[in-house]
Amino acid sequence: MNKRVLKKTGYLILVIALQMCLPSLVMGDIPSDKTWKLVWGDEFNGTGIDPLKWEVLEEGPNDLGKGWPKGYRRKDNVYLDGKGNAVIRFSRDKHGNLIVGGMKSRVGFLYGYFEARLKLTTQPGWWAAFWLYREGRGANPFLNGLEIDIFEDFFRKSRKQNIVQEALHVGVPSAYAKSFTNITRVDNWDAFHVFGLKWTPLEYIFYIDGVEVLRWGKEQAVTTQPCQVWLSSSTGSVKRANFTGDYRDAVLPDYYVIDYVRVYKKDNGDKKKPSVVITSPVDSGPRSVKEGDSVTIEVSAEDVDGDIREVYLFDNGYLLETRTGPPYRFKVTFNNDYYSKTDYMKPANLRGVTSLLTEHVFVAMAKDNDGLVGFSGPREFYVESTIPSRPYRGRAQSIPGRIELPYFDEGGQGVAYYDTDRKNTGAAKTGFRVNEGVDTNGRGIGWIYDGEWLKYTVDIKQGGRYTVTVPFASPEGGEKGIRLEVDGRFVADIMMKGVTGGWSKWTTVTRRGVVLPSGRHVLTVWIVNGFFNLKYMDFRLEK
Structure with a gap:
């Protein structure tokens, strides 16, 4: 029996075991301190991409700038190789256009452990990514979601270094947009590697080959909305050439090869997460306030099988204040003096808050003694200037x-x-x-x-x-x-x-x-x- 058959057979046994609800299973490179259950995945067997699991992208033409050909994402450049791998190809068509591909999951996931075993790309003029992206078209992390890049491999092309970038993009594009980025070295670039992300309500932990390489948390940003899984690639362009390299230096075709992708959910057993409600103001839809106005937000947090340890108030994904005991009451003033003391105004690697005169969506979260987190529904405000406009x-x-x-x-x-x-x-x-x-x-x-x-x-x-x-x-x-x-x-x-x-x-x-x-x-x-x-x-x- 060859290695591929052994791997697939082992995976089938694992799925059967999960369906029998065997306790305390620790799977692959999942952090060993948690119990997880497989809820979705693809081993990429068969002859074609599973249309029930994936939407394969078809896009273009995209203008890549003066002197560059057109760029496309085409379905023909996403396929199975018959050896248990999905392949995304970078090539040129008969007209000289640059062709890449990509696909996204049909369903979204809120929190969990996300893992893929894959080979990175090598040639300039494009890059590959394994990432999570909001389902909604809006930018707000409490209404639509955000973007978590588990890896992007473009720096191999421009810096000639074996490094990948991890990123968290919040509120892009908006007045409160921030981007947090990090780079990590990857040894033995041409081999298969396992990239993982443990995403909880208050934390993002990144892994490469089972080793933690990065940890971000509520001090960066949080979301309460699901994201879809993306396996995709993008072409470079005149503007992007400084980090993707130039396609004219590439030996084509180049390939992004994915062995598997899996999504797990944490099994909390009989433990219950806290119940969290914003009791005031009541949910009566979006409301307008003026710059400098104040609002008091009151929160109810209860835990039926434990104790509330901390209650947090977030605005547009960013932490404003923390309470360690009742009453959970927060007075927010819509001015720079208040917000400058919070994580809302703290700088990120890229982008940054440009104005408070925009939408503000508040969510409260509570963490109990078991580390479980519950969250409230949103409360929406629009902040306007006190200066009148003119016809x-x-x-x-x-x-x-x-x-x-x-x-x-x-x-x-x-x-x-x-x-x-x-x-x-x-x-x-x-x-x-x-x-x-x-x-x-x-x-x-x-x-x-x-x-x-x-x-x-x-x-x-x-x-x-x-x-x-x-x-x-x-x-x-x-x-x-x-x-x-x-x-x-x-x-x-x-x-x-x-x-x-x-x-x-x-x-x-x-x-x-x-x-x-x-x-x-x-x-x-x-x-x-x-x-x-x-x-x-x-x-x-x-x-």
């Missing part, structure tokens, strides 16, 4: 009628709008509002990300119920849209689901029964999840 060119837009979205108020970043970056990417050809941050060409708004917002001074000629019509364009899936407020009061969510077919192919979404008061007001448009384009909003008074 665009001194003229308020009118309702009933059409609100042209590129004509947002004047006042700049944090007053009239919040944009993830400070450059108007859409103004390159038209020069429209070129010195402001909103990405607009004067006809529409693009490059829209979760947590951004815009303000419009409006004259509402008659109060009453309105039908609001909004065109959206997006090739990205999932639910996304806008939230409307008038003078800081919530009035409506206008959401779309699925894709429209492209960034310039439009689908109209209609919301009826939107109640508006008469007179001059400030209408705020909050972006929910992002990754779409906008043009205008039509308001029609209902009879």
